[in-house]
Amino acid sequence: xxxxxxxxxxxxxxxxxxxxxxxxxxxxxxxxxxxxxxxxxxxxxxxxxxxxxxxxxxxxxxxxxxxxxxxxxxxxxxxxxxxxxxxxxxxxxxxxxxxxxxxxxxxxxxxxxxxxxxxxxxxxxxxxxxxxxxxxxxxxxxxxxxxxxxxxxxxxxxxxxxxxxxxxxxxxxxxxxxxxxxxxxxxxxxx
Numbered sequence: 001x002x003x004x005x006x007x008x009x010x011x012x013x014x015x016x017x018x019x020x021x022x023x024x025x026x027x028x029x030x031x032x033x034x035x036x037x038x039x040x041x042x043x044x045x046x047x048x049x050x051x052x053x054x055x056x057x058x059x060x061x062x063x064x065x066x067x068x069x070x071x072x073x074x075x076x077x078x079x080x081x082x083x084x085x086x087x088x089x090x091x092x093x094x095x096x097x098x099x100x101x102x103x104x105x106x107x108x109x110x111x112x113x114x115x116x117x118x119x120x121x122x123x124x125x126x127x128x129x130x131x132x133x134x135x136x137x138x139x140x141x142x143x144x145x146x147x148x149x150x151x152x153x154x155x156x157x158x159x160x161x162x163x164x165x166x167x168x169x170x171x172x173x174x175x176x177x178x179x180x181x182x183x184x185x186x187x188x189x190x191x
Contacts, residue, residue, distance in 0.1 A: 001137070002128040006153035009127030013158040016113035023107050030104070038098035050092045057088050121158045129153035 037045045061083065065076035097103055125132035128151040 002151035002154070005126055005128040005133065006151035009121055009124055009153060010158045012112060013121050016110070019108075019110070019113065023105070026105065027107075034097065038095065044098075046095050046098045049095075053092055054085060054088055057091060058083070127153055127157065129155070129157055 041047065042051075058080065061080040062077065065073060065080050068076045121127050122130055123132055124130055125136045127133055130153075
């Protein structure tokens with residue numbers, strides 16, 4: 001029973017740590033891909049893409065104007081030069097992810113990761129090796145039936161979750177550079 005309680009406690013703490021770490025890692029990776037495309041200045045890929053398309057639309061208008069009969073040509077050219085960016089705004093391409101952040105993964109608040117034992121395993125009454133566990137499971141049997149705790153948690157309890165993710169978490173290790181590169185290429189193609 002002691003070993004099962006220890007294993008369960010360690011697994012819950014590890015799972016909650018891994019989730020937070022993976023969320024942070026994926027969120028950071030996503031931001032690194034999103035930011036050059038969507039940042040809110042004139043150096044973003046989205047801004048440059050819209051500027052180029054705006055230029056294409058103006059050229060298209062002028063080409064159409066030059067194809068008009070001589071009597072209508074000058075008026076058509078003047079009409080094209082009078083059109084500003086706001087005229088073409090409805091026709092400019094939009095990358096929805098740059099204006100709507102609903103696609104961004106939300107951090108889930110799992111109740112299991114907010115339990116006191118997960119936040120501080122040293123106080124969990126269901127993890128062997130803690131005073132709370134000893135009191136809960138062995139106190140009624142004391143002194144006659146008390147057993148010495150033999151699980152690994154009796155000697156070393158799991159560390160509480162850290163507020164920050166280590167540089168190399170389990171999630172980061174599973175994301176190979178080739179996989180990240182493939183994701184970046186895919187993002188560039190879909191833009």
